[in-house]
Amino acid sequence: MIRSESMSEGAFLRCIRPACLHTYGVEEARYDCAACGSLLDVVYDWERTPAPGRLSFFAERWGTRHEPLDFSGVWRFRELLPFAPPDKLVTIGEGQTLLQNVDPRRVDLPLAAGNLHFQYEGMNPSGSFKDNGMTAAFTMARVLGRHRVGCASTGNTSASLALYASLAQTQSGRAMQAIVFVGAGKIAYGKLSQALDYGALTLQIDGDFDACLTRIREASDRLDLYLMNSVNPFRLEGQKTIMYRVLEGLGWEPPDWIICPGGNLGNSSAFGKAFAELKELGLIPRMPRLAIVNAAGANTLCDLVSRKGLTWNGGEWDQSIVDAYYDAMTREDRKAKTIASAIEINRPVNLPKALRALHAMNGVVRDVTDDEILDEKARIGRNGYGCEPASAASLAGLRKLVAEGVVSASDRVVCVLTGHQLKDADVTVGYHTDRYPGEARTCASQPPRPFANRPVQVADDLDAICAAIENADA
Ligand SMILES: *Cc1c(COP(=O)(O)O)cnc(C)c1O
Ligand SMILES: [Zn+2]
Numbered sequence: 001m002i003r004s005e006s007m008s009e010g011a012f013l014r015c016i017r018p019a020c021l022h023t024y025g026v027e028e029a030r031y032d033c034a035a036c037g038s039l040l041d042v043v044y045d046w047e048r049t050p051a052p053g054r055l056s057f058f059a060e061r062w063g064t065r066h067e068p069l070d071f072s073g074v075w076r077f078r079e080l081l082p083f084a085p086p087d088k089l090v091t092i093g094e095g096q097t098l099l100q101n102v103d104p105r106r107v108d109l110p111l112a113a114g115n116l117h118f119q120y121e122g123m124n125p126s127g128s129f130k131d132n133g134m135t136a137a138f139t140m141a142r143v144l145g146r147h148r149v150g151c152a153s154t155g156n157t158s159a160s161l162a163l164y165a166s167l168a169q170t171q172s173g174r175a176m177q178a179i180v181f182v183g184a185g186k187i188a189y190g191k192l193s194q195a196l197d198y199g200a201l202t203l204q205i206d207g208d209f210d211a212c213l214t215r216i217r218e219a220s221d222r223l224d225l226y227l228m229n230s231v232n233p234f235r236l237e238g239q240k241t242i243m244y245r246v247l248e249g250l251g252w253e254p255p256d257w258i259i260c261p262g263g264n265l266g267n268s269s270a271f272g273k274a275f276a277e278l279k280e281l282g283l284i285p286r287m288p289r290l291a292i293v294n295a296a297g298a299n300t301l302c303d304l305v306s307r308k309g310l311t312w313n314g315g316e317w318d319q320s321i322v323d324a325y326y327d328a329m330t331r332e333d334r335k336a337k338t339i340a341s342a343i344e345i346n347r348p349v350n351l352p353k354a355l356r357a358l359h360a361m362n363g364v365v366r367d368v369t370d371d372e373i374l375d376e377k378a379r380i381g382r383n384g385y386g387c388e389p390a391s392a393a394s395l396a397g398l399r400k401l402v403a404e405g406v407v408s409a410s411d412r413v414v415c416v417l418t419g420h421q422l423k424d425a426d427v428t429v430g431y432h433t434d435r436y437p438g439e440a441r442t443c444a445s446q447p448p449r450p451f452a453n454r455p456v457q458v459a460d461d462l463d464a465i466c467a468a469i470e471n472a473d474a
């Protein structure tokens with residue numbers, strides 16, 4: 001294969017298995033290792049593309065943020081993901097997210113004041129953290145000259161891909177075809193509306209997310225379609241920057257805990273890679289611990305790690321445990337089911353990378369029920385942040401870890417809020433009106449929702465209206 005002149009010479013793709021470590025040029029656009037079938041990492045020759053000697057270097061770019069690359073919360077850190085030349089970077093100012101300090105008492109947690117933070121990724125252009133990865137994947141599509149891009153999605157990946165595709169077309173004047181595969185009936189309306197509005201070809205497949213991902217991988221081979229799911233290792237390079245911004249918010253001091261929801265495990269994998277590289281480069285003194293939180297109805301990782309003892313094991317994880325688990329899933333026709341649709345996934349594609357992240361960050365995995373997720377989402381909303389259901393799994397997981405004594409009051413904790421509150425309004429309104437979200441049925445069998453803020457029916461009559469207001473105040 002001929003290397004294009006503009007390609008960064010210091011970046012390549014490498015199999016994640018230490019026993020294989022087969023390498024490929026970044027221009028090969030591979031998603032797995034030809035030799036052993038494992039996932040691939042983007043790796044760098046730091047001698048050829050040296051990283052800055054101190055992280056505070058990146059804060060200086062706030063002073064030059066009229067430059068688009070310095071304005072982007074992803075490309076501000078470009079020396080830590082140097083896989084493409086700066087003139088090829090695709091950006092729309094993603095990653096303008098800042099670490100928020102939250103009073104732990106406001107969410108009924110016994111942490112010390114100043115120790116709880118939300119990394120609020122809902123503030124991205126398409127309303128989820130996915131934009132951090134999509135800007136990197138579109139950069140790679142541009143480097144490779146690919147104009148047909150696609151993904152399978154539970155919603156936010158498609159919204160993000162559709163947004164970047166329409167902008168790339170506007171900016172370059174070259175047609176870009178965006179194709180998204182969504183499971184029929186499996187997508188929150190806020191997210192579907194984005195894919196449609198931005199103009200992506202939207203295929204509603206009669207199947208779940210896992211089926212969509214299998215199909216699009218097959219289609220990508222046949223149709224020269226550039227795949228932008230998180231099996232695309234460049235996505236994860238962009239998502240590393242979420243952790244750089246967390247560090248920036250803490251004056252470049254690593255916190256004790258990073259807590260995030262786990263779906264396809266791209267984010268947790270990216271976070272592990274980010275910290276491992278910073279440690280290797282001598283830019284941080286120690287690693288935070290990682291907690292990945294599944295929904296109880298979609299808890300493959302939690303089952304495998306916390307109950308079946310699956311570990312990274314130096315890169316020789318026991319695939320037979322995974323295969324047996326997936327076989328049983330198929331045999332028993334067990335399907336992921338959770339109100340948190342963004343993490344409703346049976347077979348997480350980045351599983352081995354997440355095992356590696358858990359190993360590197362001394363991590364833990366927990367699962368939380370839909371009721372816990374919904375209550376924490378309402379708590380987050382009451383504190384002026386707001387997020388979609390999947391995001392609230394992080395706070396629900398934290399509560400569990402505090403109760404177990406795994407997280408202590410003196411620990412500094414960062415919960416990643418992955419998606420915006422308005423993504424899934426059906427769930428929110430359902431919660432506050434005592435319905436099973438998304439369904440018209442009243443949830444008679446459910447306990448009353450502790451944080452429900454029920455709308456009050458009132459006649460079109462001033463006395464009745466004033467009485468309703470004064471009663472509510474009492
Ligand atoms: C995609 C997504 C997740 C899951 O992230 P993974 O990287 O797939 O584990 C969680 N929350 C939201 C809002 C998402 O869009
Ligand atoms: Zn390999």
